[in-house]
Amino acid sequence: MNFDLRLANQVLARTPATLDALLRDQPDAWTQPNEGPETFSAFDVIGHLIDGEETDWMPRTKIILAQGPDPRFEPYDRFRHRARNKERTLNSLLDEFARLRATNLETLLGWDLLAEQLELRGQHPRLGAVTLRELLGAWVVHDLGHIAQVVRVMAKQYRDVAGPWIAFLPVLTDHETPRS
Amino acid sequence: MNFDLRLANQVLARTPATLDALLRDQPDAWTQPNEGPETFSAFDVIGHLIDGEETDWMPRTKIILAQGPDPRFEPYDRFRHRARNKERTLNSLLDEFARLRATNLETLLGWDLLAEQLELRGQHPRLGAVTLRELLGAWVVHDLGHIAQVVRVMAKQYRDVAGPWIAFLPVLTDHETPRS
Numbered sequence: 001m002n003f004d005l006r007l008a009n010q011v012l013a014r015t016p017a018t019l020d021a022l023l024r025d026q027p028d029a030w031t032q033p034n035e036g037p038e039t040f041s042a043f044d045v046i047g048h049l050i051d052g053e054e055t056d057w058m059p060r061t062k063i064i065l066a067q068g069p070d071p072r073f074e075p076y077d078r079f080r081h082r083a084r085n086k087e088r089t090l091n092s093l094l095d096e097f098a099r100l101r102a103t104n105l106e107t108l109l110g111w112d113l114l115a116e117q118l119e120l121r122g123q124h125p126r127l128g129a130v131t132l133r134e135l136l137g138a139w140v141v142h143d144l145g146h147i148a149q150v151v152r153v154m155a156k157q158y159r160d161v162a163g164p165w166i167a168f169l170p171v172l173t174d175h176e177t178p179r180s
Numbered sequence: 181m182n183f184d185l186r187l188a189n190q191v192l193a194r195t196p197a198t199l200d201a202l203l204r205d206q207p208d209a210w211t212q213p214n215e216g217p218e219t220f221s222a223f224d225v226i227g228h229l230i231d232g233e234e235t236d237w238m239p240r241t242k243i244i245l246a247q248g249p250d251p252r253f254e255p256y257d258r259f260r261h262r263a264r265n266k267e268r269t270l271n272s273l274l275d276e277f278a279r280l281r282a283t284n285l286e287t288l289l290g291w292d293l294l295a296e297q298l299e300l301r302g303q304h305p306r307l308g309a310v311t312l313r314e315l316l317g318a319w320v321v322h323d324l325g326h327i328a329q330v331v332r333v334m335a336k337q338y339r340d341v342a343g344p345w346i347a348f349l350p351v352l353t354d355h356e357t358p359r360s
Binding site: 001003011018020022026027029030033124128130133134137138145148149152154162163165167168170174175 | 352
């Protein structure tokens with residue numbers, strides 16, 4: 001499947017509503033547990049996605065499009081959300097994520113990017129030269145991966161409850177060594 | 181986390197809306213591809229979940245609660261949906277799944293099951309004796325696992341697009357040997 005900004009937008013625009021349907025008003029028993037130390041709960045994931053809106057995808061897109069003398073991205077802080085969201089409710093984070101995402105997509109689509117702009121490059125602190133197409137493609141996959149993570153982490157809370165079914169429920173044994 | 185029917189319902193009741201937010205009106209490019217032979221596309225997953233409503237979770241619950249002389253479950257046909265849904269649109273399947281699930285949960289909650297009823301057993305064709313608690317727990321995990329599958333299958337369509345980010349996007353390398 002080739003990259004197409006309209007198709008990418010079809011995913012990016014739906015992520016807030018998807019997570020909202022899954023998580024709004026959900027009891028803490030489902031949203032606070034994680035998969036182990038340094039891994040994310042559902043609550044953490046929404047914070048991490050907000051961090052992405054504020055510090056990752058669009059700021060890096062702007063660096064690439066500006067084509068300045070030093071198109072290097074700022075390193076990304078995977079744990080920025082921890083201190084940021086200490087006093088927050090999950091519902092308020094869902095609201096904030098939806099607002100930030102809508103604004104970012106409006107901006108992105110408003111630029112009417114040309115195919116050749118998607119080939120412009122920036123400098124990722126660990127990956128080296130990357131194109132705007134790759135960055136926007138990674139944004140889509142990143143969303144989907146974190147939805148997968150949220151449901152996986154929730155599922156694992158019922159690992160013992162589901163008992164003998166574990167053999168038929170691969171989500172329970174995905175990421176036995178967690179990567180968040 | 182212990183099994184609690186209200187908490188289980190908090191997940192089961194949200195699955196239709198979660199998948200609706202992700203998939204309604206989504207172009208076929210996102211909903212038709214799968215992970216390889218004998219694996220499910222997003223379209224297939226909704227059909228499989230409908231099969232679960234019609235032939236798996238509630239029929240088996242009823243067999244357990246009836247405590248008849250032979251509490252054996254019917255074997256489950258993982259590919260029933262293929263012939264059933266040949267002419268269907270994804271949107272119509274999303275509608276049907278939501279209706280079936282709502283009806284099933286209304287019935288289930290209407291029974292006001294007692295804790296001791298959750299310990300009643302049926303006979304699974306491959307797993308042997310299983311309790312109602314385990315069956316209902318497996319239902320929750322099954323939903324979450326199939327949401328994870330849908331987003332994983334979608335993500336993999338952008339494996340090449342995301343290019344160098346693959347190292348940071350574990351969803352792209354989950355289930356390299358697909359299990360659906």
